Amino acid sequence: MKLVKVHVTLKEGVLDPQGKAVQGSLNTLGYDFVQEVRVGKYLELTVEDDANIEQQIKEMCNKLLANPVIENYTYTVEEGVTQ
Amino acid sequence: MKLVKVHVTLKEGVLDPQGKAVQGSLNTLGYDFVQEVRVGKYLELTVEDDANIEQQIKEMCNKLLANPVIENYTYTVEEGVTQ
Numbered sequence: 001m002k003l004v005k006v007h008v009t010l011k012e013g014v015l016d017p018q019g020k021a022v023q024g025s026l027n028t029l030g031y032d033f034v035q036e037v038r039v040g041k042y043l044e045l046t047v048e049d050d051a052n053i054e055q056q057i058k059e060m061c062n063k064l065l066a067n068p069v070i071e072n073y074t075y076t077v078e079e080g081v082t083q
Numbered sequence: 084m085k086l087v088k089v090h091v092t093l094k095e096g097v098l099d100p101q102g103k104a105v106q107g108s109l110n111t112l113g114y115d116f117v118q119e120v121r122v123g124k125y126l127e128l129t130v131e132d133d134a135n136i137e138q139q140i141k142e143m144c145n146k147l148l149a150n151p152v153i154e155n156y157t158y159t160v161e162e163g164v165t166q
Contacts, residue, residue, distance in 0.1 A: 026143060034143075064112065
């Protein structure tokens with residue numbers, strides 16, 4: 001088993017209304033030093049060992065996990081997860 | 084300026100219907116080797132330098148960014164972000 005950690009973030013220049021809302025809330029709560037917030041997704045996938053895992057992850061990200069038009073993704077693969 | 088990266092994940096044992104849905108979709112698309120998916124949040128905060136930043140981040144996470152009843156959070160602080 002492997003643990004795949006995927007980060008999906010909005011590309012630079014893409015508006016992030018959710019991040020703006022979080023920033024506004026933090027500022028309202030008194031955390032004035034917060035200048036910008038960007039919100040992304042973080043996914044942990046537990047997968048069976050597969051010889052072609054890197055290629056498969058890229059496919060899954062492009063097809064389902066991320067929207068490649070407005071989002072970037074990065075991933076790491078960790079070996080030897082026991083369940 | 085500092086860049087704070089926050090990961091918010093559901094605690095173990097807490098049901099993750101969003102993750103289940105993603106896993107189901109991936110399986111339907113033919114990615115049968117995906118056994119489990121857990122979905123979390125990933126936030127990037129750009130903050131002004133503050134002597135007490137670690138304490139402030141913990142406060143922000145407990146008050147707004149995470150729900151400490153069902154979610155865990157981790158964070159890292161990176162120095163010297165230029166804008």
